[in-house]
Amino acid sequence: MASAQALASTALACTFWVDRDEKKPHIRVYYQGSNFSVHEVKWDNGAWKPGSQPVFTLDSRSPLAAIAYPGDDDDNIIPPANPAIHIYYIDHSGSSPQIKDWVKSEGTDVWSYNGIVPTFHLSPISALAATEYSDPFIRLYYQDTSGCIRECRWSSETRKWTDGADSIISRGQPFLGTPIGADTDNTHDSGVVTVAWLDQNQKLAGASVENDQDDPSYCYPLVLPDCPASKSGSITVAMWSEDKIHIYYDGDNDGIQKIEKKIEKTKEQIPPSSAKWSGPINSFTGDITNPNIDGQGALASAAFSPGNAGDHVGSVFYQPVGNNNIVEVLL
Numbered sequence: 001m002a003s004a005q006a007l008a009s010t011a012l013a014c015t016f017w018v019d020r021d022e023k024k025p026h027i028r029v030y031y032q033g034s035n036f037s038v039h040e041v042k043w044d045n046g047a048w049k050p051g052s053q054p055v056f057t058l059d060s061r062s063p064l065a066a067i068a069y070p071g072d073d074d075d076n077i078i079p080p081a082n083p084a085i086h087i088y089y090i091d092h093s094g095s096s097p098q099i100k101d102w103v104k105s106e107g108t109d110v111w112s113y114n115g116i117v118p119t120f121h122l123s124p125i126s127a128l129a130a131t132e133y134s135d136p137f138i139r140l141y142y143q144d145t146s147g148c149i150r151e152c153r154w155s156s157e158t159r160k161w162t163d164g165a166d167s168i169i170s171r172g173q174p175f176l177g178t179p180i181g182a183d184t185d186n187t188h189d190s191g192v193v194t195v196a197w198l199d200q201n202q203k204l205a206g207a208s209v210e211n212d213q214d215d216p217s218y219c220y221p222l223v224l225p226d227c228p229a230s231k232s233g234s235i236t237v238a239m240w241s242e243d244k245i246h247i248y249y250d251g252d253n254d255g256i257q258k259i260e261k262k263i264e265k266t267k268e269q270i271p272p273s274s275a276k277w278s279g280p281i282n283s284f285t286g287d288i289t290n291p292n293i294d295g296q297g298a299l300a301s302a303a304f305s306p307g308n309a310g311d312h313v314g315s316v317f318y319q320p321v322g323n324n325n326i327v328e329v330l331l
Contacts, residue, residue, distance in 0.1 A: 004041055004052050004326045006031040009298075012317055012326065013064035014236075015085065016186070016302035020070075020078040027302050029317055030055075030066050030087060031326060038064065038087060038102075041326075055087070055111045056102050062089040063298075065130035067138060070188070071106060072156045077134050077188055082107050088117065088128055088140060097124045099142065099152075117152055118163035121145045127234075129182035131193050137211065139182070141169070141195055147176045149197055151209065169207045169219040173200040179298075181235035181247065186303045194222070194239050196247050202231045204249060204259065208242075225259055227280045228252040238303040238314050238331070243275040246331070248283060248299055248316055256299065256318060258283040283316075 013030040027043035037057040042049040069084040070076055084106040091100045099117040104110065117140060126143040138154040142164070150164030178198040184190060196206035204227035207219040224247075229235075233250020243263050251257040259279030300317045314331040 004029075004031060004039065005033065006039075006319060006324050006326055007034055007036065007061070008319075008322070008324055009061075010319060011062060011064040012234075012298040012300040012319065013066040013087065014300035014302050014315075014317060015066045015068045017068045017079045017083065017188075019081040019083075020076055021081050024081065026068075026081070027315065028066065028068070028085060029300065029326065030064050031319075032058065032061065032064075034324075036060060038089070053109075055104070056113075058089060058091075059093055062091070063126070063128040064089055065128040065140065067130050067132040069103075069106075069132060069138075070136050072136075077136060080106065086114070086130075086138070088130055090122070090124075090126060090128065092124065097122050097126070099128065099140065117161050119144075119152065120150060120163045120165040123147075123176070125177040127178065127180040129180040129195065129237075131182050131184045133184045133188045133191060133193075136188075137191070139193055139209070139211065141180050141182050143174065143176070143178060143180065143197075147174050147200075149174055149178075149180065149195065149207075151195075153211070169195060169209050170197065170205070171207070171221045172205070174198065174205065175200050175202055175231065177231075179234040179249075181237040181249075181299075183237040183239035183245075183301075183303065185239055185241045190242070192242055194237050194245050194247075195219075196222070196235050196237050196249075198229055198231070198235075201228075202252070203228050204235075204247065206247070222277070224277050225279050227257070227259060229257075234298040236299040236301040236316065238301040238316070240303045240313070246301070246303075246314070248301060250299070251280070251282070256283050256316070257281060 024045040037054040039052040070079040101114040103114040121144040129141040140152040149170035151167040175198040191211040199205040206222040209219040230250040245261040257280040
């Protein structure tokens, strides 16, 4: 990808879309630079633009989450070529942590502060994940002080956030300070979101969250393989459909591992409900991570839409330990 000089152990956020105008793919990757400013790297129609641009400055390190917003026209659930983009982060400057929103206006490169996302007992060491789909709806995931993973909901109809008080999506006890990853299908037409985190034993856990308008979510625990993970690592979800999902995470040994959900190919036709999780698989190995050591860089990913990616189906972005570069691995 384009040259990026990131803060060591920076957070990463990524958003991918195929624009509704010319049907061209776009990626935006966000990270923090040396002065805590949030930088943007652009990929349009198969090519990275040189360098990066600072978009706003924070006072300290923060988790990041980003979504491309399609606009408020009910007839268009797909973003334009230059859409509004929201970046969410956690502000620790006050007496209690707050999730805040910066937004780039549609058709411009102008960023502005967009307010506070209400939360319910937000943990000061919470991670963040965000998705957008359909109406449009925005879903934001965070951890509360008791360890539960909660979902904030926003729709273009109400133009208001819920705080997650009625939307606990985790079952059992997640690891306090767990990374969180989330994604929805890359057509942005489905209300099903895959969310992943670590349980109290530092093993991969998650839920399939089915959203119905602004009602509290229906969520179902994911039945995942036994996957020990690094307590100081991160998680990213790449979701093409309900039947094709990859979850990448920092393993407890070395390197980045993944599990995947897919339909097993046989001579007989298998219904979609037969898609199964498999793994873990050593996805990338080598001098990538130091397991269970604080200060690792984050993971981010993009699941490409069919017909718009050439020979590749997605990208995973990560920062090698002790390095200020960001690396892209094509899937």
